Amino acid sequence: MNTTLEKLKERIKDKKYKLTTQRQTILQAFIDAEEKHLCAEDVYVLVKAVAPDIGLATIYRTLDLFTELDLLKRLDFGDGRNRYELNDEEFAHFHHHLICVKCGCVKEFEDDMLETLESIIAKKLNFKTIDHQLKVYGYCGDCQEKMKAEEEAEAAQKGE
Known part of the structure; x- marks a missing residue:
């Protein structure tokens, strides 16, 4: 079950x-x-x-x-x-999100790098974190390849 x-x-x-x-x-x-x-x-x-x-x-x-x-x-x-x-x-588990601004795909990555920041915040500000979210916006690998191909095609067209 x-x-x-x-x-x-x-x-x-x-x-x-x-x-x-x-x-x-x-x-x-x-x-x-x-x-x-x-x-x-x-x-x-x-x-x-x-x-x-x-x-x-x-x-x-x-x-x-x-x-x-x-x-x-x-x-x-x-x-x-x-x-x-x-x-x-x-x-x-703590996981973070990578968001492609071109195609909208969302990928997760696991890395608890914010735990260090959380412990600093706890000590300096007496604040206990119970959750956090990190969202990173950019371009996924597929969209980067498509944009590069489009740029190369555009450059080749201008060079003619």
Whole structure:
């Protein structure tokens, strides 16, 4: 049995909410998804294949509830859409996001380099950090290659 799903089910039960079939389907979509930063529309597409009766409004309400229950983390990557990722111990490691400003892809990287900064903040300012997010904006490797090819083509065209 899927231990992640079981842990999340238990957290819902502990907070006195029912795990309806629709909520379980939406939760399972996050567990199964290859892409870990899903917007409501992404969830809708994944869920429609399994449960065509679940509407987009239900997905939005469920995402809000799961965020409130701390099952999901809401993320803002500056593209005008909220994205969500599981907030489970299995996924709770500190990780940071690399966001391509050209194609919008988001990649995670794990490096706890901010722990040093957190300990300095704790000592100097008597502030205990419980979470942090680092978002780095730039160009992914694919987009860099495309831009380079476009620049070379443009330069060749001007040279003619």
